[in-house]
Amino acid sequence: MTTVGSKNRSINLVFYIAFLTFALAATVMAIFSWKEDLYFNLNPFVLPAYFAASVIMVLILFRDDLISNLGRKFAVVVGYSFLTRIVSIILFYPGSSGDPWYHLAVSRTWYNTGMHYFSFLPATLRELTPEIQTALGRIYIYQRAAAQQSLVVILSRILSIDVYWVHLCLLGMIWSLFIPVMAFKTSKTLGASDRASLLAAILMANAPIALAWSFLEVPNSLGFVFFAATVYFSARMLTSESELKYGVLAFACSVVAMLAHSLTGFVAIAVFLLAITLRTYNKEKNKGEKRAFLTLPLGLALSVMLLPLTTIGLQLLYPIKSSLSLTKFFDLGIYQIVLANYSAYTFIQGIMYGILSLLALIGILLKAKGSSEKYVKAFLALAFGVLIAQYRIFFYFIDPPPFGVHRLLVFFPFVIAPIAALAVDFFFKGFSNWSANPSPRIGSHKLTFREGLAILLVTLSLSAFFAQGILSTWEEINKRGDISIVSAYSMEAAKRIHEEYLRTGEKYVVVSDQLSEMAGIALVGRYNLNEYYMLSIGQHQNRPLFEQALSEITLEPMFTAAKDNNATIAYLVVSRWSVKWYLGQAADYSTIVNELGRQYETFAIVGSDEGEVHVFRYRVALTPTEGIGPTLRVLMDSQESYINATYTYATFDKVTYSLNLRSASTYKITDWPIFWSYESIQPTPADASIDANTWINFTATSTDMLYTVSWTANQIYPNVVWKDDSFREGWFKAGAGKATYSFTTDGDIANISVQGAARDYIIHDRQLPNLSGRLSLLVRLRFDQNTISYISLWEDAIGSEQVFFSGTIRAGEDYRTLIFVLPEDATFTRIRLIVRTPDGSPKTEQLDYIMFVEA
């Protein structure tokens, strides 16, 4: 007996050690995988170690002669569940980008201020949020995700651990601990064996379709945990004598699921209603009441329709526009109608996401032991049916759905894993002829060939299922490329900016790429008016301002941004990856950073390679600078006069020079600095003749009238070597462009109009003096919406060679100045403008000037 006992302990120990070793190896390899760069890195040993841990876990689960104690088996299942989450969190550290960071920012605001972030909404954004003007609307907004925020904030406070760490780990911990418990206990209500219940625990915690949700820290994920609890307590309500207690618990869980996320809340309530319906139906049936046959279909219909109806009804509280639509259904192909989500899956995805449902269908057909087990199985089977019906209604008819419809599929494992586990257990027993709960006596059972084969098959297939599931999840998250993971360098940049604020106390605003934005709000909170990060989501303006700053090399977006919180310091945070992401493949990070460096102070450079983050700083002057400019020669009624210009500017890239003229009937201005670009004469004179390159002649309506002639100048590039500000001479049509066109000028602005067939274009060329050296090209222009334009420069001295191409020019309906850094080793002898209409409709491009400037 002692020998058997010690052998048992040795086997136990070996398997504990083996499981812990592989789990530790997977974790350590995941830590070694992680690099401080931008991308997801996977050490080739992570997955084999994870697979080996899965093999040991499944062996422990299926072989009672390895570890017989149920509690210890359960501990291994929970340990494996933690392993999945821990490895995933490490691999995606500091966190997968997107929603989790915006929720972290909200929690940070609660933690720092004790108030909802809407309390700090800048005045400029208030009109975008009419829903918070009513008390009911405010309650709806505030309760959204309240469960997650309150848990994160309270745990962070009581543990004295930073909000970030609690936010990062909370969901993984709750999921790893409680989902196996709920699955195990739900299985037990089905009368399942220990093995089937443990299998249900591991299947539910590691179902491939739900894996991403198990470590991405969004309220929806937390809602799934409470949904699983609702299913368990509802099942207990159906079988236990303490009906009221479990009913109250099921309802309380669905309320918390609602406080986590409306979607999980309504689905949880639907499942709870289904349980109540079944209970009522059963009671009525037992009493022989006829209405029992009406109760069931009505309850089912209510459960199915609850989510679609509340989704549509939600627009009474919140500005969403979901409606029931037949058009959506008719737009679907036959494969989509029949196969729904499966029509878009690859073979592997089909197996991974479909196998649980298939096993569940088999499990439903298996005979249940007793009446209460039958009852619970009927409940789970009907709940499965309700979930399928809800998914199909959203897939076919709700347009637009307020959330990704695939989210409804994530509910499936919480209902079907216990039944699927029954099916696996059934097949295993059938194949191996093994009892459901084999004797715990160790060494008394000799393994037969069939049992060995059954164990081998089930171990390898389940382990492969879990390993493939986690790999596919990682690949899916990583599909977003550069923006999959929030950069550690962006977090460091945000930290340095924050430290500078702690030193100086000066209000700042940040315009940045989106990863830096997420890192920033995670650190300082959302709508922190002292440390304000512009946002990219919804109608917020970070993205257009960031693109403007980079494409036009301008300070202007800093002034726009600073208005939101009256900041005196503005930061522009540019990551290397973001330049191509926002501006296209032609954009060059080094060039843009060099040019920005002329206008902004470099505050910090963090990191290297694609993740390098350049932090620029600019002190925002809220009142423009004014002064006396150069003296200009003006002929006033043919009398030569010298008059001082005045200037005013907020930023050096946009200085306005003005000349005030009075007491003459005719004026002729010449010889202004070459880097000035003529803008206007105010008020409009009686007559004007302008060549913005050379002269401005105009006639006054009366000699008493005060006229202001103004120019704009980019003072950062004063060394203009050649410019065309009038477009009067030298331009001619070239190339084979077939668009109908016109090219006109008023001596200041050139209008190029095109129309014709889709994608028709027109080319205009102009000869240049031989220009070479360290040059940049400045072009000020504006477009009709959707106009496409390009600029190219050619060297015709020997052969005809294109030496510069702008790529697709992005501009808007307002004038913008674009800066292109030109290649130093080229000579430019010809400039070419191409204007294209994408759909054939009339399009107009207006050019103010083209300047070549010395760097």
Place this chain on the structure above:
Amino acid sequence: MRNVTFKKIEETISADEKGIFTLISLASAIGICINLASVSSPYLGIIFSTIYFLINNTFAGNILFKDENPGFRFILGFFIMLMLIAVGGSAIIVATALVPIQFNVTTTIGVLVLLGIGTSFLNNRKIMAKLHKQKK
């Protein structure tokens, strides 16, 4: 042996003779408050929180899941405590939309103390007995 030990600890806590564990739970909540206000040490935070949860998870498990084995009773008690904290915190969050209060350290400690008192009150043997009597 280990199970017996855990079972004994669990039974001792849930018995809460002379309200000692209720007092310890409240003292840990005060400890959390003091730590938050002055030291802000994660070590102290983890120690005080562990004591708080150990006691109140046991109470909650004992109140609602008396028929479960001690391990599941404790885990389900933990689940209920997290749920109550989420509900308590959410109630404050929603209240801030309507009345001028804040979800700050004071209200956080208020939630913890209320939950501590509530679970220990319901865990009290006489009240439990009354509840069970009413049920019967």
